Amino acid sequence: MTDTEKRTRRKRTMSMIGTKGYFLKIIAMSGAIDLEGIRIFYQTHNGRRVKDKNMKILRENGYIQKAVFRRKSYYHLTQKGKDIVLAGEVKNTLDCSEYLTGNVVTNIMPLSYKDNKDKVQRCIYQGRILAEMYQGRIPIFWTDKEDIFKNEKKVRYVLEQRMEEAGSKKDTLMNMAEYVSAAKRSELGLDDDAWERHEYDKRYGLYLYGREEKSLATYYPVMEIKNHKNPALKQSRALGCLVVKKNAPYAIYYMDDNLIRWKPKAEADMRKWVGNACEKIFKGRYQGDSEFVRGLFIVKNYEVVYRMIMEEEQSRIRRNITLDNRVYTQNHYTTLEDMEFYYNPELSVKIIDEIVKRYGIENRNGRFIYNGMRAWFGFRVSSLDIEQMKSGYVFCMRSQAKLYEGLGMYPIEINDIVAAVRNA
DSSP states (O other): OOHHHHHHHHHHSOOTTSHHHHHHHHHHHHSOEEHHHHHHHTTTSSSSHHHHHHHHHHHHTTSEEEEEETTEEEEEEOHHHHHHHTTSSOSOGGGGGGGTTOOHHHHHOSOOTTTOHHHHHHHHHHHHHHHHHHHTTOOBOOOSOOOGGGOHHHHHHHHHHHHHHHTOOTTSOSOHHHHHHHHHHHHHTOOHHHHHTOEEETTTTEEEOSHHHHOSEEEEEOGGGSSTTOTTGGGOOOOEEEEETTSOOEEEEEEETSOOBOOHHHHHHHHHHHHHHHHHHSTTTSTTOGGGOEEEEEESSTHHHHHHHHHHHHOSSSOBOOSSSOSSSOEEEEOGGGTHHHHOHHHHHHHHHHHHHHHTOEEETTEEEETTEEEEEOSSEEHHHHHHOOSSEEEEOGGGHHHHHHTTOEEEEOHHHHHHHHHO
């Protein structure tokens, strides 16, 4: 291959460690992403220029394709896009090692929205969540993946490609697994001792690279564990699990503006699975008790929560996600914009400290008092708090004020405090 051909090929090969590469990985993990998910993914960039430029490059080079349902657009990977994410034609293959076996949904996309409405919608919801995790710099761990060190065919391909680049003979390296392991260790910046502490958890199919110890939170999509091996979980409406340090883990559900109808038995099994998985990851932390797992429901706005409460008062027979008819000891409700209150627990603590300081709130035996009345911190919307709220003040976001007004509380908006704490 001539130098000119090498330079031309280098230009055509897109890096999977840049913004566009991460974007393709999110689509690979979710199956689809809509305009809302794209907006979330690119929200840290100034203006639309970077987003529009990147989307144009990905479309024109045939990595993604647009589909439409009900006049709403979403994008999925083309075969070329799948190949580059699954390392079919990429030299930096190890960057994609966690996606080597592919995503069941991604492999069969595009799905027909008319025939697979629920599945397409869930893919889009997962794309939004993964985009938010990207913005929060939350490590995302996939599930049910084949161990790269035992996937000899793929390792051989990786090795041959790398050796071809270096101009080496194929018989110069005897131990392929050792070579790939060393390359991965170098990529992660780990010494030998740190590498030995890495595990591939066969029971739960999780790659553990020690990032849980360094991050406040980690996110695990659950789509691939809901397969023929787990028939009960296949009926679950959960999209993932958010594990937060020094906090209970959350099973993630996406409600949007609809009330979810579910099978309690399937969700009880999901709660147990999340509990067992967390017990496995953090040995001795939860002592095998799945009651600590919380449900985190993502809503379009907080009016959905109020509608849920009103429906519960009218009927206690329907199998909706309501405050009384629940699988989890405590449910939380949030929009994607407010999800940081959950994956960044330090932010919540700082916000409460600032509220107490500004308003001179008293703490009387664990109860907060303001102007002689009970004070609540309601920016994290909890079913347990809602049940206990009878009267008093509640410090909340502007978007939550109507919910608490409907419950007979006196909301005090804290958007300026939250902004100040975030920018501090």
